[in-house]
Amino acid sequence: MPEGHTIHRIARDQTADLVGGPVHTATVQDRFADGAARVDGRTIERIEAYGKHLFQWWEDAEVLHVHLGLFGKWTRRTSPPPPPAGEMRLRLEGPAHTWDLAGAITCRLVGPAERDEVVAGLGPDPLRRDAKPERMWARLSRSRQPVGSLLMDQTVIAGIGNVYRSELLFLVGVHPTRAGRDVTRDEFDRLWAETRHQLQLGVRRNRIVTRRPEELTRSAPKARPEDALYVYHREHCRWCGSPLDVLPLAGRRTWACPVHQT
């Protein structure tokens, strides 16, 4: 279940597994049969992630655009893979490993221009070297919207989802109901830095663990799922035990500590 870190990790792993040699495709869903057939046996030149979007640059300027949505999943298997299961939408078979896609909200073959259009509609992605935080600041500092909603808006910042939203605002001590324009420049700088740091950790671990390492080693070195987070989906603040605020923002629930977040 993906936020930006998941997609960047997939781009990295797929690059190692699939880029450079011919890739055999297959599908069991008619929906994408045409696209799969079109690139079958061809080579992937490059794979990039932008926010929650994945772009595979196939030879001859064919770009496979995949967005997992809430349910989508890439599954990595060893090649040769078992016969495809029922819900699989696309299979990419490389020499040593095969990637199966299921449940994606978007899976389509486009050209570079359409890839650029998608990217143009996204805010800066803190995991990319070319990210420009000033673009996010420009939106945030002018908006009356609550910062909890702005963080979920992919045109403001690309790659944040419901877990990171709650956790990041907790880590920088900003309450999600605060208007974007009431976030100070200093708070924004810390938010951006924390976001970059946490997403980078997420890519490395392939999992969201926002809790500070020193705390984790004390309580549970392996970070059981219930130890990984400070506020998301919790009833009480992990630091002070206060009952958390639970707010619907941008159509999803957000959790915040009324003591540590102002």
Add this chain to the structure above:
DNA sequence: CGATTATGATTAA
């Protein structure tokens, strides 16, 4: 075995 829920996003109302 059906209802509920989940780290997403677009479209219609």
Add this chain to the structure above:
DNA sequence: TAATCCTAATCGC
């Protein structure tokens, strides 16, 4: 704001 699409795991009965 609500309905809708995508899928799988979990929970209550």
